[in-house]
Amino acid sequence: MRRSVRSRAAAVLLAFSAGLALAGCSAPAGTDADESPAPAATSPAAVAPAIGPDVTAEAYTFQVPEGWGFPEEAPEGYDASMFAVDLADIEDGFSDNVNVITSPAGEITPEQVESAGVAELEAAQATDVTVLDRVDAAGAESAHLTAGFTSEGVEYTIDQYYLTSAGQTHIVTFSFSPGIDQAERDALAASVLATWTWN
Template identity: 50%
Template sequence: MPRFIAPVALAVAASLALAGCSSNPGNDSPSASEAQEPTAAPATGVTIEGSGYAFVAPEGWEVPADFSLPGADVIVADLTDSDGFADNVNVFLSPAGELTPERVESMGVVELEGAGATEVTVRERIAVSGSESPHISAGLSSNDADYLIEQYYVTQDGQTYVVTFSFSPTVSQPDRDELSESVLATWDWA
């Protein structure tokens, strides 16, 4: 089985560092209608249900058996990935509740770089099921494995969901964007 356990844990640890950043209710952010809509065709795999949301995984991806990631609400991976790293997506609920896009974009870069991430880039926001989601890309390394993340922060009813897609460095930016957006295009609130 391709490895993904340790690299996923570091990416999530970096995202959870944002827990100390509370939202600023008085800060007016643009509406989701101003964010870019996903342009990829919706994913067609199995439906994954989490705490208050559901999404469709990419075709062939599945929940790993006998594996848990402490604190993760959901983890789904391509267990047939042949390059030695199982591309995956995990979702964590922010312990701080709601995080504003501005807070994520300012503090997220600092937190990810503090966790050893490289090439941390704030990307264009994306609309996910009525939520304007910040998008941060970065490179990480853990246990001799280099990988890339596309991280989104989707908010609903006072809760931010940190959605992290982790990829082998062989996956191009356009392919990472397409796969991530194909899943986010299916995001639905339960």
């Protein structure tokens, strides 16, 4: 049975909440809770920038992949600056998507994400939380976490990036159907992040 966009979007809310929980994490200034070396920053592999619709908010603009857009049944509280989906991805009951929230804690450093992010996501019922190599995105270095979630019986995987400008971090969460490997997820995210500009 085909699930509605609203039902599929409910799974997005969990990723949204997970990012919001992580946004509240902090470490005392000048401290590093994790003594292990920070992951090296890497530039995303050369990919063609996304050429789908623009997503524009007060602080940023970016493009989503071709074929993505804004569902008619987006959950209450979402708008085009926060939520876009693969409109053709309806076979498995979950539409790949991206959402963006602004951290209520202001700026979050990659060190803070990497030291507290695993516990925060696990507290939000995430599984297989992994700290991946940092990436260069939107003119700065971003932490990159990945994790699995289940909502309403639907499993999906998230990749989160933390883009910072002018003392404010914006948490970009890509959510994918199971079975999409890390390389494919990274390429799609890189195509979107390559279009990111600060307003």
